[in-house]
Amino acid sequence: MAKVIKGTTVAKKVRTDLRHDIEKIQVDKPDFKPCLTVVQVGSRPDSNVYIGAKIKACQEIGIKGVHLKLPPSTTQEELISEIHRLNEDPGVHGIILQVPLDCTTNIDETEATNALSPAKDVDGLTDINAGRLARGDLKRCFTPCTPSGCMVLINEAGVDPKGKNVCVVGRSKIVGAPMHDLLLWAHGTVTPCHSRTPDLGYHIKQADIVVVAAGKKELVKGDMIKPGAVVIDCGINPEPDSTKKSGVKLWGDVEYAGAKEVAGYITPVPGGVGPMTVALLMRNTVVSAKRMNGIRELHTLIRPGPAVHSSTFQPAARVGSIMLRGLRFLTK
Secondary structure, X not given: OOEEEOHHHHHHHHHHHHHHHHHHHHHHOOOOOOEEEEEEEXXXXXXXXXXXXXXXXXXXXXXXXXXXXXXXXXXHHHHHHHHHHHHHOOOOOEEEEOOOOOOXXXXXXXXXXXXXXXXXXXXXXXXXXXHHHHOOOHHHOOOOHHHHHHHHHHHHOOOOXXXXXXXXXXXXXXXXXXXXXXXXXXXXXXXEEOOOOOOHHHHHHOXXXXXXXXXXXXXXXXXXXXXXXXXXXXXXXXXEOOOOOOOEEEEOOEXXXXXXXXXXXXXXXXXXXXXXXXXXXXXXXXXXXXXXXXXXXXXXXXXXXXXXXXXXXXXOOOOOOEOEOOOHHHHO
């Protein structure tokens, strides 16, 4: 029976330590105030919910959260002009372009995203940051928040990817592709797969670590999992469910009940990877603010302590401080 890695617990620790870090800096630098600006075009209801969660997290930690809402009629030139203005503002340390855009004009989302300064691209989605990650230039790039959060959760299981067989199911620019790169530079032997991979189960069965981000409900079945493997489920597949207060039930990309019987460690949906995405976004914003203010970067984001749901679990050899305890493997 797998031990459950509780992303909500880890994310809470990350936020708490970020708040303490900001407060400590402000003792000597009272004007230090990390600032994250979220740029939205239009007013998609789902985007409003996501943005609200980010702004709330900012407030809890002590980050200035700004929601810049532009009308649906905004042109590409107007949007890029706003982004350039934010790039030049020394009081802004992180910028997110909320996608998909809700516009009545023809805006190229890739071109608009690449207008962000790589130094303020705290989502890690510009071509420059993606290229640096692909080349292993990790000290000069921001990495996308969901894959970074997955690395922290793998560390919470006490597992170092070095020398492990790893399978990443999914190839999106936001999760799958950068997840592959992070695990590769952590010295894992990584097999990239996707929903069209022939004999997907064979590849997954070889893996000590499985990260699934394919966007398909319960694509990965329990009998595909290698006994004792670490299973990280990034899937969020909503379905109507009248028994739920929200009216919606979330399903992962992994058949949770079956996989839990076989795996060594597993993340739930919800409550696994999701909370880590916002927490790592906050972390990137604080790191950006520290860099721009000439302050040494954060080394300990959370204190040691199990986030795995088990009374007997003791973390194995820790991999340094979390995001450098989640990402220390990347510099070995």
